[in-house]
Amino acid sequence: MLFWDTTYILVLIGAVLCMAASGYLKSTYKKYSGERSQSGLTGKDAALRILKHAGINDVKVERVSGNLTDHYDPRSKTLRLSESVHDSASVAALGVSAHECGHAIQHNTGYAPLRLRSALVPVATISSHLGMPLVLLGFLLGFDVPIPGTEYVFNLIDIGILVFGVAILFQLVTLPVEFNASVRAKAVLGNCGIMGGTEMKSAQRVLNAAALTYVASAAAALLQLFRLILLRGRRG
Numbered sequence: 179m180l181f182w183d184t185t186y187i188l189v190l191i192g193a194v195l196c197m198a199a200s201g202y203l204k205s206t207y208k209k210y211s212g213e214r215s216q217s218g219l220t221g222k223d224a225a226l227r228i229l230k231h232a233g234i235n236d237v238k239v240e241r242v243s244g245n246l247t248d249h250y251d252p253r254s255k256t257l258r259l260s261e262s263v264h265d266s267a268s269v270a271a272l273g274v275s276a277h278e279c280g281h282a283i284q285h286n287t288g289y290a291p292l293r294l295r296s297a298l299v300p301v302a303t304i305s306s307h308l309g310m311p312l313v314l315l316g317f318l319l320g321f322d323v324p325i326p327g328t329e330y331v332f333n334l335i336d337i338g339i340l341v342f343g344v345a346i347l348f349q350l351v352t353l354p355v356e357f358n359a360s361v362r363a364k365a366v367l368g369n370c371g372i373m374g375g376t377e378m379k380s381a382q383r384v385l386n387a388a389a390l391t392y393v394a395s396a397a398a399a400l401l402q403l404f405r406l407i408l409l410r411g412r413r414g
Contacts, residue, residue: 183409185405185408185409186405188401188402188404188405189398189401189402189405191398191401192394192397192398192399192401192402193398195394195397195398196391196394196395196398198394199387199390199391199393199394199395200391200394202387202390203246203387203388203390203391204246206270206383206384206387207246207270207274207384207387209270210268210269210270210273210380210381210383210384211262211266211268211269211270211271212268213268213269213270213377213380214267214268214269215267215268215269215271215272215372215373215377216373216377217267217272217371217372217373218267219267219272219372220264220265220266220267220271221259221263221264221265221266221267221271221272221274221275222239222241222259222264222265222275223267224271224272224275224276224279224367224370224372225239225257225259225275225276225278225279226239227370227372228275228276228279228366228367228370228372229257229279229282231366231369231370232279232282232283232286232366233286234282234283234286236255237250237255237256237257237282238254238255238256238257239256239257239259239264240256240257240258240259241258241259241260241261241264241265242258242259242260242261242264243260243261244260244261245260245261245262246260246262246263246274247260248260248263248274248275248277248278249278249281250278250279250281250282250285252281252285252292252296255282255285257278257279257281257282258278259274259275259278263275269373269377269380269381269384270380270381270384272367272372272373272381273363273367273380273381273382273384273385274384274385274388276362276363276364276366276367276372276381277359277360277363277385277388278359279362279363279366280358280359280360280361280362280363280366281355281359283362283366284355284358284359284362289355289358291351291354291355291358292355294351295348295351295352295355298344298347298348298351299348301344301348302344302345302347302348305341305342305343305344305345305348306342306345308338308341309338309339309341309342309343309344309345310338310342311338312334312335312337312338312341312342313334313335313338313339313342313406314338315334315338316333316334316335316336316337316338317335317409319334322334333410335406335410336410338406339403339406339407339410342402342403342406343403345399346396346399346400346403349392349395349396349399350396352392352396353392353393353396356388356389356392357389360385360386360388360389363381363385364378364381364382364385367381
């Protein structure tokens with residue numbers, strides 16, 4: 179039942195959502211990566227200006243390989259920009275750079291959702307690897323796990339679903355973190371005089387496209403969770 183079932187339509191819907199969001203981000207980024215910013219600043223230049231404007235002097239800006247692999251690492255206080263962002267003066271690159279700076283500003287100001295997401299990282303990493311295997315074992319073996327000191331038992335499937343749910347919680351917490359970083363990005367781009375007018379609208383489109391990938395990923399995970407709950411209900 180776990181390998182072939184009509185509920186797989188939920189998985190397919192999630193996969194389509196993720197592919198559509200990813201494709202839209204790539205096409206949007208490609209479009210606006212050809213639009214050079216009037217400021218002439220590269221992604222690295224913009225990041226340094228934004229961080230200085232925010233009074234942040236202890237964050238390093240580094241180049242990282244890959245495409246759209248940009249991220250801020252709060253553990254080492256390092257803002258890593260992909261090659262296409264670090265060295266580019268396009269509107270798309272500046273938008274992405276400002277977004278990552280938004281995370282650095284969140285970290286500097288103690289933004290609560292970011293702290294929660296950082297705290298969940300170790301648990302979410304384990305949960306994402308253990309959740310589905312536990313569910314699979316539950317369907318294959320079907321044994322129960324007693325709760326010490328009580329008369330209640332948990333089926334291994336239930337435990338797997340709960341563990342998988344922790345990973346989904348991480349994705350849900352990620353949403354406000356990413357949305358807020360984009361809001362901050364738009365503000366700092368204007369406040370630092372890096373761009374405005376039509377350029378700002380173009381950068382906003384890139385940021386919106388990026389946000390859709392997180393929404394699609396969370397939706398796909400929720401659909402997978404719903405599928406597991408349906409299958410658990412059929413098993414009784």
